[in-house]
Amino acid sequence: MKYTIKKPEETTRPARALLACTMRAAKKRAFVAGLSGDLGAGKTTFVKALAKELGIRRTLQSPTFILERDYKIPGLHPLSARFSHLIHIDAYRLTEHDNMFAGHLQTLMNNPENLILIEWPERIKKILPKDTLFISFAHKDEKTRTVTIR
Ligand code: ADP
Ligand code: MG
DSSP states (O other): OEEEESSGGGGHHHHHHHHHHHHHSOSSSOEEEEEEOOTTSSHHHHHHHHHHHTTOOSOOOOOTTTSEEEEEOOTTSGGGGTOSEEEEEEGGGOOTTOHHHHHHHHHHHHOTTEEEEEESGGGGGGGSOTTOEEEEEEEEETTEEEEEEO
16 A cells, blocks of 8 residues: 655544554464665654644654663544554664564563554564564655555
């Protein structure tokens, strides 16, 4: 499914589509999505739209320098019955040989209450689950971006 986005607020559409995908997914482990695309393509904006949809009111910041941010999902959204935490990871500075992070990520992925979104997933592809949902972001021209959910 490909979405053409003309302004940041329209990112709500693919964010809702991702939430719909989580409802069909296996419930034994975390739901993991990888967000691919160049710098400035709209990955963090997508996570912000998703957090807003889930009723998270804390200001979401890019986890670039701290690798990971964890947001509690309030009990207002229907999906809070399935997920208690939105976890936003920026893997840009990581490699799959980073054993300490790999162990930590494994723990996060084993918890079915986690909804995990990973920017730069290709950096750690080998340690991602096989059923990871990949979403690609592209900056087409000044006003147009695309979000493609595979
Ligand atoms: P990434 O995380 O992929 O590097 P960001 O989501 O941080 O990119 O977006 C970079 C900049 O582009 C931000 O200033 C953001 O406000 C802007 N931006 C993102 N998506 C859109 C959009 N659909 N329309 C206009 N500006 C956008
Ligand atoms: Mg970003």
